Amino acid sequence: MGMLLCLAGAAAAETSPVDTAVAFFQSLGWQQHGSLKNETAWRIIEPTGLTKIRNQLILSETGKFSDQAKFKISGRFYYDAVYDGTDNYAKNVASSQKTLAEFRDTYLDYSSGALDVRLGKQQIVWGEAVGLFFADVVNAKDLRESVLPDFDMIRIPEWGADIEYAKDAFHAEAVWIPAVEFNRLPVSGSEFFVLPPVPQGTSLTYVDPAKPSRSFENSEAGLRLSYLMRGWDVAAFYLHTWDKSPVLYRTIDAGVYNFTPRYKRLDIYGATFAKEVKNIVFKGECVYNRKGYFSIFDDTNPDGVVRRDFVDYLLGADYTFFDKFDTNLQFMQRIISGYDRRLANARRVDNAVSFWVSRGFLNNALELEFLVIAGLMDKNLLYRPKITYKLTDNWKLRTGFDIFQGDPTGTFGQFRKKSRAYAELFYLF
Amino acid sequence: MKRIILAAAIAACVIGPACSLAQIAPAEIIQKVDDVRSPQVDYTIAVEVVSYLPNRAPKAARYEVMVKGPERTIIKTVFPETERGRILLMREKDLWAFFPDVSKPLRLSMQERLIGEVSNGDIARLNFAGDYDAKILREERIADKNYYVLELLAKNGEVTYAKVILWAEKETYWPLKAEFYALSGRLLKNCSYENYAMLAEKLRPTRLVMEDPITKGKKSVITYGDIRVGEIPEKYFAKDYMKKFIQ
Numbered sequence: 001m002g003m004l005l006c007l008a009g010a011a012a013a014e015t016s017p018v019d020t021a022v023a024f025f026q027s028l029g030w031q032q033h034g035s036l037k038n039e040t041a042w043r044i045i046e047p048t049g050l051t052k053i054r055n056q057l058i059l060s061e062t063g064k065f066s067d068q069a070k071f072k073i074s075g076r077f078y079y080d081a082v083y084d085g086t087d088n089y090a091k092n093v094a095s096s097q098k099t100l101a102e103f104r105d106t107y108l109d110y111s112s113g114a115l116d117v118r119l120g121k122q123q124i125v126w127g128e129a130v131g132l133f134f135a136d137v138v139n140a141k142d143l144r145e146s147v148l149p150d151f152d153m154i155r156i157p158e159w160g161a162d163i164e165y166a167k168d169a170f171h172a173e174a175v176w177i178p179a180v181e182f183n184r185l186p187v188s189g190s191e192f193f194v195l196p197p198v199p200q201g202t203s204l205t206y207v208d209p210a211k212p213s214r215s216f217e218n219s220e221a222g223l224r225l226s227y228l229m230r231g232w233d234v235a236a237f238y239l240h241t242w243d244k245s246p247v248l249y250r251t252i253d254a255g256v257y258n259f260t261p262r263y264k265r266l267d268i269y270g271a272t273f274a275k276e277v278k279n280i281v282f283k284g285e286c287v288y289n290r291k292g293y294f295s296i297f298d299d300t301n302p303d304g305v306v307r308r309d310f311v312d313y314l315l316g317a318d319y320t321f322f323d324k325f326d327t328n329l330q331f332m333q334r335i336i337s338g339y340d341r342r343l344a345n346a347r348r349v350d351n352a353v354s355f356w357v358s359r360g361f362l363n364n365a366l367e368l369e370f371l372v373i374a375g376l377m378d379k380n381l382l383y384r385p386k387i388t389y390k391l392t393d394n395w396k397l398r399t400g401f402d403i404f405q406g407d408p409t410g411t412f413g414q415f416r417k418k419s420r421a422y423a424e425l426f427y428l429f
Numbered sequence: 430m431k432r433i434i435l436a437a438a439i440a441a442c443v444i445g446p447a448c449s450l451a452q453i454a455p456a457e458i459i460q461k462v463d464d465v466r467s468p469q470v471d472y473t474i475a476v477e478v479v480s481y482l483p484n485r486a487p488k489a490a491r492y493e494v495m496v497k498g499p500e501r502t503i504i505k506t507v508f509p510e511t512e513r514g515r516i517l518l519m520r521e522k523d524l525w526a527f528f529p530d531v532s533k534p535l536r537l538s539m540q541e542r543l544i545g546e547v548s549n550g551d552i553a554r555l556n557f558a559g560d561y562d563a564k565i566l567r568e569e570r571i572a573d574k575n576y577y578v579l580e581l582l583a584k585n586g587e588v589t590y591a592k593v594i595l596w597a598e599k600e601t602y603w604p605l606k607a608e609f610y611a612l613s614g615r616l617l618k619n620c621s622y623e624n625y626a627m628l629a630e631k632l633r634p635t636r637l638v639m640e641d642p643i644t645k646g647k648k649s650v651i652t653y654g655d656i657r658v659g660e661i662p663e664k665y666f667a668k669d670y671m672k673k674f675i676q
Binding site: 033070109111114116118123125126127128130136150151152153155164166168171173226228231233274275276278279280281283318319320323362363365390392393394395396426428429 | 480482485488489508509510511513520521522523524529530531532533535536537538586617663664667668669670672673
């Protein structure tokens, strides 16, 4: 008996604390995932050259403490070798874009009955549009590569609370963001830098804006209500927020435009819908910005900024042709109330369309996509043909072109000399 | 007397089959077939889909599927890693997809592609009785068993297939095979129900083979695995909840 007890004791002692911990966490469903990615881009318009050799690592840990409480911790790290490997960019650009280390989605979810709460760094995504930010207004955006990266990488997760109530077909969502983030904008000399609006041939100075201090008064809050009724997916929202890009206040001194931008408050109202009819998915978004900020070419205006109400709306349709070609067509319009012809880079009514088509081959291991976004008033275009190939269950290769065309003052035409070819290699685990 | 017997025999040949056809309504048959195909309680099940193309290595995907009644389904992709995190939600005839790199649910149609020969509606939509009007075309005897051959016509244009021809065993209501047709009448897929095994206290088909009628060797095989029966909260089946399925 003593020998048996000794053997049993010895067997028990062989389980190390590490093994015990691992078994415990596995029982809670804790999982580790992530990705390694290389992104390489080449400018195809003279002067041609490498514009990106970025190596990125994303790590995430997910799990649950109980059936009610779950969590996610994730982080992103990257190093762009183009700034050390070439002389294509100045030091200020390297400072802005060479390396990054940040928490991404990192939050705790708690669920109790009809109530769900998410606390932490998160993306809060509203809207139905494909390939564009319209009603997607909550999170700040990283626009240092314009709108070219994947949308979940463009959005900057923000620390806040997202409280949701769901009952049958009704859903209510309240958000509070105490630690406000602002858009990360490209710096002067970077690939997608946007010059402040000045008359041609005008010199300018620019002072980086101070961000509002983090306080309760400066926090953001919003409410979204949605309802599903006979296949109609409708929602309405209000967001008391900040204009995520600084408003370009300026003075003029001896013909020189001196910009001292500031961040300003904004109230946004919106509505969205989606409905499928005979295999066509119709969707729409409408966003009303109350007293939005516009730059104006008027030397008699002391700060170069006026406020106007404006509405952005989108109507779109998705359809799959011949069971093979997924397509999406969208029409967008902006209407500015009280329009002034001197508004910088703005029309009273501005129209655009987008078209996207995708076809899968080899059981969708190979995916061909084409997206074009076109400003109809000034013939600005962005073409994005893309091929994605799933090499194995873990490896994926994506390659394509981002081609800008149009007037140099247009949304896409201003980057007409930045058109690029790119390739991205992913390892997912 | 002989005429009476002959008349009775002829009548039996005519009335007998008509009586057996009339014994159970077609709608009841397909309801029983649905009961065989899928438990009529809340459950979560592991599903594997392997797609085959001629002269190419098969491609596999694995899903966790949550089902609540005939009209609520969630499909979470767990493999391969290149697609992990994608989620499909079917609610009545409405479908949404959540893609991690978009981080928001997108409204889809049932026609949009999932994998291989399997469309979203093949996995998400399992409800013959709710979606189709049935009539019995004939009976057939196959391998010593008698089968109803039913024609199912879609009740509306919002389901994946406009017409289904279904073979169901008379005695057990086990589905044997089905043909799926487009509105144009074009045959889209042939499906066979195989490997009957115990799932949720009943013998059910655990393997579906969906074949392309035109390209030889092009098919997808859906295999059902571990099943957990238990109530699933209604709020899971809302598009706004999809982001909560952290992966």
